[in-house]
Amino acid sequence: MRIRVQKLLLLIVTTLLATATMASTSDALVIEAPVPGAILHITIAQPIDDHKARQFVTWLQAVAGSVSSVYGRFPNPSPRVLVIPTGQRTWGGDSAVPFGRVTRQGEESIELYVDANRPIEEFYANWTATHEFSHLLLPYLDEQHRWISEGFASYYQNVLMSRAGHYSPTEAWQYLYEGLERGRASRPDLTPNEAAAAGIRQARMKIYWSGTAIALLADINIRERSGNAESLDRVLGRLQQCCLPSKRTWSGSELFAKLDSLLDEPVFMPLYRQHAQTAGFPDVKAALQRLGVDIDDNQVQLRADAELADVRRAITEGTSL
Numbered sequence: 001m002r003i004r005v006q007k008l009l010l011l012i013v014t015t016l017l018a019t020a021t022m023a024s025t026s027d028a029l030v031i032e033a034p035v036p037g038a039i040l041h042i043t044i045a046q047p048i049d050d051h052k053a054r055q056f057v058t059w060l061q062a063v064a065g066s067v068s069s070v071y072g073r074f075p076n077p078s079p080r081v082l083v084i085p086t087g088q089r090t091w092g093g094d095s096a097v098p099f100g101r102v103t104r105q106g107e108e109s110i111e112l113y114v115d116a117n118r119p120i121e122e123f124y125a126n127w128t129a130t131h132e133f134s135h136l137l138l139p140y141l142d143e144q145h146r147w148i149s150e151g152f153a154s155y156y157q158n159v160l161m162s163r164a165g166h167y168s169p170t171e172a173w174q175y176l177y178e179g180l181e182r183g184r185a186s187r188p189d190l191t192p193n194e195a196a197a198a199g200i201r202q203a204r205m206k207i208y209w210s211g212t213a214i215a216l217l218a219d220i221n222i223r224e225r226s227g228n229a230e231s232l233d234r235v236l237g238r239l240q241q242c243c244l245p246s247k248r249t250w251s252g253s254e255l256f257a258k259l260d261s262l263l264d265e266p267v268f269m270p271l272y273r274q275h276a277q278t279a280g281f282p283d284v285k286a287a288l289q290r291l292g293v294d295i296d297d298n299q300v301q302l303r304a305d306a307e308l309a310d311v312r313r314a315i316t317e318g319t320s321l
């Protein structure tokens with residue numbers, strides 16, 4: 001989830017101390033935590049006890065570290081992270097992290113609303129923080145292309161939870177398969193661009209999963225033709241080198257053209273032309289079969305001797321570094 005303008009938690013934000021490694025006020029705990037390529041400026045709103053706060057810092061370093069592993073460094077060298085305790089089931093259902101979002105008003109901030117009473121293990125098993133941190137792999141995109149933002153974050157959420165060992169590869173592909181099926185069933189009358197313009201309430205699954213399908217198809221294409229020497233990870237690394245963090249809004253086609261310029265042959269704009277303004281859902285069935293993601297009665301089974309089994313393993317079992 002992400003929005004550009006937020007109701008600022010001014011009370012908390014104004015307590016940030018630039019140089020402190022850890023400081024406590026009556027309203028918040030402020031901690032600077034290193035991860036590869038970045039310092040996280042973490043603010044933990046009260047009431048969360050010090051022990052849990054320290055557990056949260058270690059957890060957030062692990063999550064940000066998994067995003068750093070995509071290309072060796074976190075996409076933003078100095079992101080803000082706000083951890084805000086909220087009552088169980090306040091929003092977003094029964095979850096350790098019922099809600100999260102990225103805000104980009106001048107600087108990038110990740111807000112995570114947490115049920116602080118839950119054991120820390122539940123936070124590691126929860127994908128919300130991985131999803132939100134993954135948003136920083138791309139610049140802010142205009143509303144019509146929110147399906148790209150949400151799709152790429154949803155793709156990396158599953159891929160990174162697997163690479164970090166929180167999902168087995170089979171689980172990761174099961175979640176990807178189920179999400180893609182939800183996307184396929186959601187508003188087949190709309191194109192991805194139309195779905196994003198219609199809004200989350202109208203076409204949530206279409207928005208989240210059509211972009212995931214494009215990320216998957218692009219990653220497979222890049223890896224297959226380079227024998228895994230190239231990958232979506234590496235292309236995004238080049239994007240970060242040239243262009244992130246970016247303070248402005250990009251269009252989806254501008255982003256895809258830029259990504260293509262970082263490759264030997266275009267991958268993204270051909271996918272954009274094929275799918276962005278086409279109703280229905282990108283066909284991923286053949287791609288999943290070639291990866292060896294077999295579906296039997298809606299259950300994923302991974303096939304070791306599949307044509308692209310090495311691509312599948314590289315996606316969910318390791319980085320391309």
Ligand SMILES: [Zn+2]
Binds near residue numbers: 001002131135149
């Ligand atoms: Zn999101």
